[in-house]
Amino acid sequence: MRVSVVICAYTEQRWDDVHAAVASVRAQRHAPEEIIVVVDHNPTLHARLKSALPDATVVENAEGRGLSGGKNTGVALARGDVVAFLDDDAVAAPGWLAAFAAHYGDPRVAGVGGLTLPLWPGSTPAGELVRAPVPESTGTRPRWFPEEFDWTVGCTYRGLETGAVRNLMGGNASFRREAFPLAGGFDSGIGRTFSGRPLGCEETEFCIRLRQRSPESELVYDDRAVIWHRVPPVRARFAYFRERCYAEGLSKALVTASVGTGDGLASERAHALVTLPRGALRGLRDGATGDPGGLGRAGAIGVGLAWTAWGYGVGVATARRAKARS
Structure with a gap:
């Protein structure tokens, strides 16, 4: 099975991170067919990486600015x-x-995603990971930060179970190459575009669209496919947590406009109705037994759910007004 690995980069501030990512792909037991680094509309970074990574294919983003x-x-x-x-x-x-x-020996499998673990502030620096890609330290999680919301920092959240899933998380995912012409590629109107808000969901919309067009296809989550994702200090703060939840609501409104509310919110309903209440009760119980961070986690779950719902409502209302004007 020949696997091409794509890494999207955009800023010199992640210079060591990009090199660590490439080094970890070079060290795979299943050797990659190729490593492709796509630089997003940053000619200086493109030139530097092209010179520094002669064994990788370093190219400029040929489409509009953004992750899609x-x-x-x-x-x-x-x-x-x-x-x-x-x-x-x-x-x-x-x-x-x-x-x-x-x-991928199973022809029904169109995509596979893996377990993404956070590298909190204080974790092994990126410069050291260039030499040894497996981190010795994963840093310190803020005591108030609930695992049910690890998706806000691009990581696997509590409640996600192995096996067949609706969608994969974009930073740790793989797809058969023929899935892309079938689904139509990633939608440039959804996801990170550096517009000032931490938007997302381009991979969610793609996965739903893929399965709508190929219902027999399966997407699989396997927690043996492990990566570690860096969480910079600013993203470990409560202010970012709230902003990310609000932006996720806005993004989900775009997804449902594209693929419908049934498929677009199926997993979110289960998470909100089952996983989050359990997490809040767990936090309250932890707080009652002497862990003050438990009360913070319970409160963060409530705030996160409220801000996400608020963002979704604003996104839906905005789309309706735009449709009415057109």
Whole structure:
């Protein structure tokens, strides 16, 4: 199984992170077919990386600014049977690609995603991960930060179970190459575009669209495909947590406008109605037994749910007004 790995980069501030990501792909037990680094409309960074990474294919984003365009550019160049995506501020465990490849013997499997663990502030620096991609330290999680909301920092959240899933998380995912012409690629109107808000969901919309067009296809989550994703200090703060939840609501409104509310909110309903209440009760119980952080986690779950719902409501209302004007 030939696997092309696409890494999207955009800023010199992640110079060491990008090198650590590439080093972790080089160290895979299942050797990659190729490593493609797509630079998002940053000619200086493109020139530097092209010189520094002679064994990788370093190209400029051929589409509009943003993560969707970068991924589409990488897919268009990929030669592999499978295209895997790794965030530019993440490192993959040595068995990452092998865990992905093991599933593609089943022709029904169109995509496989893996377990993304956070590298909190104080974790192994990116410069050290260039030499040894497996981190010795994963830093310190803020005591108030609930695991049910680890998706706000691009990581796997509590409540996600292995096996068939609706969608994969974009920074740790792989798809058969033929899935892209079938689904139509990533939508440039959804996801990170550096507009000032931490938007997302381009991979969610893509996965739902793929399964709507190919209902027999399966997407699989395998927690043996491990990566570690860096959480900078600003993203470990409560202010970012709230902003990210609000932006996720806005993004979900765009997703439901594209694929419908039934598919677009199926997983979110289960998470909100089952996983989050359990998490809040767990936090209250922890607080009652002497862990003050438990009360913070319970409160953060309530705030996170409220801000996400608020963002979704604003997004839906905005779309309706735009439709009415047109």
